[in-house]
Amino acid sequence: xxxTSKCPINHGTIPVLDDDPFAPEVLEDPIPFQTRLREAxxxxxxxxxxxxxxxxxxxxSAAVSDWQGLxxxxxxxLNEPWRARGLLQxxxxxxxxxxxxxxxxxxxxxxxxxxxxxxxxxxxxIDELLEGTExxxxxxxxxxxxIGAVFPVxxxxxxSGIDETDRENLVPYADHIFNSLGPRNELVxxxxxxxxxLQEWALSKCQRENLKPEGFxxxxxxxxxRGEILHEHAPLLTRSLLSAGVDTTVYGISGVLYAMxxxxxQWDKLKANPGMARVAxxxxxxxxxPVQQIFRKATRDIEIGGVVIPAESRVLLCFQSANHDPRxxxxxxxxxxxxxxxxxxxxxxxxxxxxxxxxxxxxxATLLEELLERVDKIELVAPVGRHHNNVxxxxxxxxxxxxxxx
Amino acid sequence: xxxxxxxxxxxxxxASKPAVGRPGIQSxxxxxxxxxxxxxxxxxxxxxHNARVPDWTPGSHIxxxxxxxxxxxxxxxxxxxxxxxxxxxxxxxxLREPNSRGGSHFVHDELAVGDMITIGTxxxxxxxxxxxxxxxxxxxxxxxxxxxMIAAAEQLGVDWRLHYGGxxxxxxxxxxxxxxxxxxxxxxPQDEKGHLNLTYLNExxxxxxxxxxxxEPLLNAVAGAAExxxxxxxxxxxxxPATQPxxxxxxxxxxxxxxxxxxxxVGTDETVLSALSNxxxxxxASCMEGICGTxxxxxxxxxxxxxxxxxxxxxxxxxxxxxVCVSRSITDKLVLDL
Numbered sequence: 001x002x003x004t005s006k007c008p009i010n011h012g013t014i015p016v017l018d019d020d021p022f023a024p025e026v027l028e029d030p031i032p033f034q035t036r037l038r039e040a041x042x043x044x045x046x047x048x049x050x051x052x053x054x055x056x057x058x059x060x061s062a063a064v065s066d067w068q069g070l071x072x073x074x075x076x077x078l079n080e081p082w083r084a085r086g087l088l089q090x091x092x093x094x095x096x097x098x099x100x101x102x103x104x105x106x107x108x109x110x111x112x113x114x115x116x117x118x119x120x121x122x123x124x125x126i127d128e129l130l131e132g133t134e135x136x137x138x139x140x141x142x143x144x145x146x147i148g149a150v151f152p153v154x155x156x157x158x159x160s161g162i163d164e165t166d167r168e169n170l171v172p173y174a175d176h177i178f179n180s181l182g183p184r185n186e187l188v189x190x191x192x193x194x195x196x197x198l199q200e201w202a203l204s205k206c207q208r209e210n211l212k213p214e215g216f217x218x219x220x221x222x223x224x225x226r227g228e229i230l231h232e233h234a235p236l237l238t239r240s241l242l243s244a245g246v247d248t249t250v251y252g253i254s255g256v257l258y259a260m261x262x263x264x265x266q267w268d269k270l271k272a273n274p275g276m277a278r279v280a281x282x283x284x285x286x287x288x289x290p291v292q293q294i295f296r297k298a299t300r301d302i303e304i305g306g307v308v309i310p311a312e313s314r315v316l317l318c319f320q321s322a323n324h325d326p327r328x329x330x331x332x333x334x335x336x337x338x339x340x341x342x343x344x345x346x347x348x349x350x351x352x353x354x355x356x357x358x359x360x361x362x363x364x365a366t367l368l369e370e371l372l373e374r375v376d377k378i379e380l381v382a383p384v385g386r387h388h389n390n391v392x393x394x395x396x397x398x399x400x401x402x403x404x405x406x
Numbered sequence: 407x408x409x410x411x412x413x414x415x416x417x418x419x420x421a422s423k424p425a426v427g428r429p430g431i432q433s434x435x436x437x438x439x440x441x442x443x444x445x446x447x448x449x450x451x452x453x454x455h456n457a458r459v460p461d462w463t464p465g466s467h468i469x470x471x472x473x474x475x476x477x478x479x480x481x482x483x484x485x486x487x488x489x490x491x492x493x494x495x496x497x498x499x500x501l502r503e504p505n506s507r508g509g510s511h512f513v514h515d516e517l518a519v520g521d522m523i524t525i526g527t528x529x530x531x532x533x534x535x536x537x538x539x540x541x542x543x544x545x546x547x548x549x550x551x552x553x554x555m556i557a558a559a560e561q562l563g564v565d566w567r568l569h570y571g572g573x574x575x576x577x578x579x580x581x582x583x584x585x586x587x588x589x590x591x592x593x594x595p596q597d598e599k600g601h602l603n604l605t606y607l608n609e610x611x612x613x614x615x616x617x618x619x620x621x622e623p624l625l626n627a628v629a630g631a632a633e634x635x636x637x638x639x640x641x642x643x644x645x646x647p648a649t650q651p652x653x654x655x656x657x658x659x660x661x662x663x664x665x666x667x668x669x670x671x672v673g674t675d676e677t678v679l680s681a682l683s684n685x686x687x688x689x690x691a692s693c694m695e696g697i698c699g700t701x702x703x704x705x706x707x708x709x710x711x712x713x714x715x716x717x718x719x720x721x722x723x724x725x726x727x728x729x730v731c732v733s734r735s736i737t738d739k740l741v742l743d744l
Contacts, residue, residue, distance in 0.1 A: 065458060068491045092490065093558035096463045097536045107716075108699040226638045227615060230536045279690050340683065342691040342700075351461050353698055 014307050015040040018047050021293070021316065022182045027388040030292060031333070034321035042305025049078060049183060051295065051314040055321030057328035057345070059305050063296075064317055065350030067091060070296035072352060077181030078295055078314060086240035088352065095351065098237055101223040102355045105216050111358040114159060118362055121155060122370040130374055136406040140381060143261070143398035147367065148254030152246055155363055160241050161215020162205050173198040174247040175389060181294060182390025206238035216241055245356045247392060248290045253364050254395040256284035259335045261380035261400045269337045274372050277365040280337055285346035287335040289320040292393050319345045320393065377403035432459065433522045437495065442579040445502045446547060447514060450488070451523060452495040459496060460695045460715070462486055462528035464554035465643065468496060469526030474508040475516075479656065482509040485551035485619075485643070486528060487580075496525070499579055501547040527696045527715045527732060532643040534558050538613035542568040543602070543628055545620020549580055551643055552619055556587070569594060571602040571624065604631035610639070619643040655711060659735040663687055663744040664706060678730040678740075687744055689730055696732035703730050708740035 017040060019033050020026065026033045037044055037055035044053045054063050063070055073091035075081035081089055087098050104110075129146055133139040141147070153170055176191030176198065204210060211217040217238040224234045260267045260280075270280050298313045309315060322345045324332040329339070347354035354360070371378075379401045387394030434451035442448045453459050462468075465485070472480045488497030503510045517523065534555045542559075544552040549570055559566040568587070571594040572578035584591045594602050604627055607616065616635060618628045625642050632640045661670040661678065663685075672681040679701060682689050691701035696714030710728040717727075728740075 062458075065461075066493065067461075068493050093464065093534070093561050096534065096558070100463070100533055108702050227537065227636070228533075228535045233536070279688070282690055340688050342688075343694070344692075347692065349693065353693065357692075358699065 014043055014045045014052070016047050017044045017053070020048050021046065021053070021318075022185055022187075022390050024388060027390070027394075028386055030320065030393070031324070034318060034324060037318060038321050038325055041307070043307050043309060046316065049314070051078060051316055052298075052309045053316040053318060054304060055318040055325070056305070057322040057325035060317060060319070060322035060345055061349060063304055063315070064319075064345060064348055064352075066302070067351050069299055069302040070315060070317075071299045072296055074297050075181075076294040076296060078183050078316075081180075086236050086243065087355070088240065088244065092351070097229050098233060099351070099355065101220065101228050102237060102240075105219045105223070106356050106359055108358045111362045115362065115366070118155065118366045119370070122151070122363075122366045125151060126367070126370045126374060130402070130404060133402075133404055135404055138401055138403050140399065140401050143257035143400045144250075144254040144385075144395045145397060147257060148250050148252075148395065148398070151253060151367060152249035152363055156245050156249060156359060157242065159216055159359070160238065160245075161212035161217040162242065163210060163212065166201065169198055169201055170242060170246050171250065173202050174243045175392075175394075177243045178247065178291075178389050178391040180390075185390070187388060187390055202239050202242055203235055205242070206235040208234070211238070241356070244354075245359065248354075249356075249360045249363060251290035251392055251395055252281070252285060252360055253367060254398050255288040255290060255393070256281050256364055256368065257378075257400065258380065258384050258395065258398045259284040259287055260378045261398065262384075263335045264377060264379055266335060266337050267375075267378045270368065271372060271376075274369060276337060277368040277372070278361050279341065280368060281361055281364040282344060282346075283335060283337060283339060283341040286323045286329070286341045286344035287333075288393060289323050289344075289346040290393055291346065291348075292320045292391060293318040294391065319348065371402075374404055375402045376405045377401075379403075433524050434459070434496065436517060436519050436521045436523060439517070439519050442499055443581075444574075444576045446499055446577070446579045447502075448487070448497060448499045448579075449513070449517070450495055450497050451525065454522070456494055458493045460527050460697065462490060462496075463530050464490075464534050464558045465532035465551045466528040466530040466554075467551070468498065468528050470498070470509075470513070471524035471526075472509050472512045472517075474512045477508040480507065480509045480512070481526075482513075485554075487550040487553045489557075490554070496528075499547065499550045526713050529715045531718065532617070532619070532641065534617070535615060536562070537564060537615040539611050539615070540564055540566040541607065541611075541614065541616045542566060543604075543616065543618040543620070543624070544568065544570045545602075545618075545624035546572050546577070547579070548618075548620030548624070548643070548645070549578070550619075552617065553580055553583070555617060560587075566590060568592065569602055569604075571596060571620070573597065602627070604628060607631040608634060610635040614639060616640040617643075621645065655734065655736055659737070660739040662739060662741045664741060665744055672734070677732070678728075678734060682730065682744070689744070691731045694731045696729045699729065701729055701731045702727055704743035706741040706743055708735060708737040710734070710740060711736045 021033055034055055037053055042056055042059045046053050054060055071091050072089055075089050129141055153167055176195050179187045179191055208221050220237050221234045223229055224231045270276055293316055295314050295316050298309050298311050298315055300311045301308050326332050347357045381401045382399040385397035387396040435454045436449055437452040438450035440448055467483045467485045470482050472482060474480055484498035484500060486496055487499050500510055500513045502514045532551055540559055542552050568591045574597045575595045608631060616632050618625055658671050658673050666687050668685055670681050670685040672678055679689060679691055689701050692698045699716050704727050705725055709725050711734040712722045713732040714729040
C-alpha cells in the first residue's frame with residue numbers, strides 16, 4: 001500500500017487509515033473504526049477513498065461550522081450528487097433565503113403549537129400497542145417496527161400536507177438518498193433499481209396541486225408567493241422535508257427506545273423526572289447518532305488541528321465519533337441522563353444545523369412522555385437488529401419488554 | 407480630552423474585558439478604523455482569539471455597546487458591510503450624526519484601534535430574497551446593508567441595479583468599491599443632480615424586488631414611486647428610531663423559577679444558562695449563539711435583554727420568552743417558567 005504517495009501535500013504528516021468506513025462490518029458496529037479515527041490524530045487520510053476524515057470533538061466543532069472552508073455546494077457525499085440539489089447541498093448566498101423560510105416554518109414556536117396533536121397521536125399509538133395488557137402485566141414489542149418506524153412516517157408527512165397514499169415509499173426513498181452519499185457499494189447498487197421511480201414519486205408529492213392546503217409544504221409554496229424564494233425551489237424544499245425528516249427521526253426514536261431498553265436504570269431516572277424527556281432524547285442522539293457522517297469539500301487549503309487538508313479534497317465529518325470523544329465527554333459510551341448533552345453534534349452545528357430538530361424533539365419527547373404514563377419498566381430482551389446504511393445508524397428491530405404500571 | 411483609560415472606567419464589565427466578561431455577548435477588538443467618506447468611518451472588529459464570529463446574512467445588523475462618558479452605556483445598531491467569507495471579523499460603517507445622543511461621537515472620537523468593544527448577535531430584518539431582478543436604492547449611510555446585498559446578488563447571478571443618492575460625492579461611502587460594477591450603479595450626489603429621480607420605479611417588473619435603505623424622506627419617495635408593485639416586492643430598512651433603548655445592565659440579576667421553586671442569581675460573568683445549570687435546573691442548549699432556538703424558556707414576569715437572532719422586533723416586545731444561552735435581563739428580576 002502506498003497510500004501516502006496519494007497525499008503529496010501532507011506526505012508523512014497525516015496518518016493513513018486503510019479502513020473502509022462503509023464496509024458491512026463497520027456499518028454493523030462503527031465504534032471500533034471511529035475510535036481508531038479519533039486516536040489517529042486530528043485528521044486522518046482514508047486511503048481507500050482518497051478522502052480526509054475528522055472525528056475529534058473540537059476539530060469537528062470547528063470544521064462543521066466552517067462553511068467558508070468546507071463547502072456543501074458540490075454535495076455532502078463522497079461523490080458529486082446525482083440529483084437536483086436541496087437545502088443541504090447549498091452554500092451561501094444561495095442557501096440564505098430557503099434556509100430562512102424553512103427555519104421559520106419549522107421554528108420551535110410552530111412545533112410547540114402542534115404539541116396537542118402530537119400527544120393525541122402518540123397516546124393512540126401507545127394505547128393500541130398496550131391494549132389487552134393488564135396493569136402490572138408485561139408485553140413484548142418491537143419498538144422499531146411498532147413505534148419508531150411508524151410514528152414519524154405519519155406525523156411528519158401529515159404535518160407537511162403530503163397525501164396518505166404510498167407512504168411505504170418514504171423510508172426506502174430516503175434510505176437510498178443517504179446510501180448514495182457513500183461510495184457506490186452493494187447498498188447503493190441495491191437501491192438504484194428503484195431510485196428513479198421513487199425520485200419521481202417524491203417530487204410529484206411535493207407539487208403544489210398534490211399538497212394539502214395546510215401544512216409545511218403549503219407554507220413553503222406560500223413563501224414563494226410572497227417572494228421569499230423562487231417558485232421553482234418550492235418543490236425541492238418540500239422534498240427535502242421528506243428526504244431529511246423521516247428516516248432520521250425513525251432512527252432517532254427507535255434509538256432512544258433502544259437506549260432505554262439497554263439501560264433500564266435510566267428509565268427509572270426519567271420516571272422520577274419526566275420533564276427530562278427532551279434531554280433524554282438528545283442524550284440518546286449523542287450516544288447513538290442517526291446521521292453518523294457526511295462529507296464536505298475543501299474550498300482551499302484548510303488547517304485543522306495543525307495539519308493542512310488540501311483544497312478540493314473530500315472531507316468526511318464523523319458526527320458520531322465527535323459525540324463519543326472522551327476528551328469532551330466523560331465515559332462517552334454510557335447513555336446517562338445525569339449528563340448535559342448540550343453541544344452534541346448529532347444535529348450538526350452552524351449554518352447547516354438540522355432545521356427540523358424541533359420537530360424531531362417534539363415527536364420523541366411526546367412519545368417518551370406517553371410511555372412514562374403507562375410503562376413502569378423497559379428491558380431489551382434480545383440484541384438490537386441492524387439495518388445497514390452508508391450514512392445513517394440504521395435499525396431493523398428493537399425487541400423490548402414493557403412492564404406496565406399497576 | 408479624556409484619556410483612553412478614563413473612557414474605559416465608565417463600564418469595565420462591558421468594554422474592557424475579553425469575551426469571558428459577558429458570556430453570550432462577544433467582545434471584539436477594534437483592528438482598524440478608517441475614513442470612508444466625509445463624516446463616515448469604517449470599523450473592523452476582530453475576534454481577539456481568532457475564533458469564528460457568529461454567521462450573518464446580507465442585510466444584517468449588529469448592536470454595539472458603547473460606554474460613553476456623558477450618556478452612560480449606550481446601545482447602537484449598525485448594518486454589517488464587510489465580507490462574510492471573512493469568518494473572524496465584522497465591519498460596520500458609522501456616520502457622525504450631528505444630533506446624536508453620543509453614540510456616533512463616541513465611535514468617531516473616542517474609540518481607538520486596540521480597544522475591546524462589546525457587540526450583540528447579528529440580526530436581520532432586511533433579508534435578501536430570491537428574485538429575477540432587483541432594484542436597490544440607497545440614501546447616504548443607508549448604503550451599508552446594500553453593499554452586502556449587492557455582493558450576494560452578484561454571486562447569485564441576479565440582474566440588479568443600484569441608485570445611490572447622497573449629499574455630495576465627498577460624503578458618499580464605498581464609491582471606489584462600487585466602481586467595479588460599472589453602469590449597474592448610478593451615483594446621484596444631490597449637490598450635482600438634485601433628488602433621485604425615481605420614475606423608473608413606476609412600472610413594476612415581473613419577478614422583481616425593490617430594496618431601499620436610507621433616510622425617511624427617501625423611503626417615502628420610493629414607496630410612492632413603487633406604488634404599483636406588489637406590497638411584498640418592495641422592502642425597506644429603516645434607520646433605528648432615535649428613541650433611547652433601555653440602559654445595558656451591568657449588575658447581577660435574580661431569576662425566580664416558579665416550577666422548581668428556586669431563586670438564582672446571575673452574575674456578570676456567567677450566562678443565564680450556566681447559572682441555571684449550576685443551580686441544578688439544566689436547560690437543553692445547542693448552538694450557544696442564540697441562533698438555533700433549542701434553549702427557549704418562557705418568561706412570566708420581568709423584561710429580558712434579548713440577545714438572540716431569532717425573535718423579530720414584535721416578538722421581542724412581548725417579553726414572553728427568551729433564549730438563555732445569550733439573553734439576559736434588563737429588570738432586577740426575571741420570573742421563568744422552569
